[in-house]
Amino acid sequence: MxxxxxxxxxxxxxxxxxxxxxxxxxxxxxxxxxxxxxxxxxxxxxxxxxxxxxxxxYVSPDQAPAAASPEREGIPGEPLPPAPEAAYPADPVPLPPPDFAPLEDAPADDSDRSDASQDEEPNSDGRFACGGCPRDFSTKRGRDLHQRQAHPED
Structure with missing residues (x-):
């Protein structure tokens, strides 16, 4: 209602x-x-x-939105457009730089791909083998859940 x-x-x-x-x-x-x-x-x-x-x-769909400055969009790879001075407090304190590498610079972790690609298909009896232990599962999702919980180091 x-x-x-x-x-x-x-x-x-x-x-x-x-x-x-x-x-x-x-x-x-x-x-x-x-x-x-x-x-x-x-x-x-x-x-x-x-x-x-x-x-x-209630705001009518026919009513014009409040007059404001037009939205500015950032361009990928370019710095963001400057914010108006009114957006900052009287004594702004700059944030420290991030202490982690951006995702674009992070090395690719292909260790999970090699194990996952070999077990994408079920074995001959239609079950998915674990690879870290002798258990097998009826679904790929069940096998993946087991691997995350029982073998997190792999």
Whole structure:
């Protein structure tokens, strides 16, 4: 249910709309209506202007968004565009540099790939062998879960 609290001057019109529905739209408070989600798109726009919908002011799709500076997008590989001075506090303290390597510079770990590629297919009886112990599993997912829990060092 969507809770709608129309403005005082639109409350009577909203109530007329609410009782015209089958089944009727009920109230959940002195000035709040509980509207099923399927009926919300059918409410006339003029009844919703200025209303509070689920605790937030209703914003008409026709209303222009508040005037603001246009969004700026970063370009991959380029530094981010500068932020306006108003975005910073009076005495900003710069953050320390990260103490880890970016993922692009990290070495690739191919140790898991060699074991995984040989056991992608089930064996002749349709089961997936563990490789770290003599157990076998009915699904690849079960085998992978077992390997993560029982053989984390592999």
């Amino acid at each position: 969507i809770h709608i609290q129309p403005t005082r001057d639109r409350r009577v019109g909203f109530a007329r709309w609410a009782v015209a529905q089958r089944p009727k739209v009920g109230t959940v408070g002195p000035h709040t209506f509980a509207v099923p989600a399927r009926l919300f798109p059918d409410i006339a726009e003029e009844l919703l202007i200025g209303a509070v919908v689920d605790g937030r002011p």
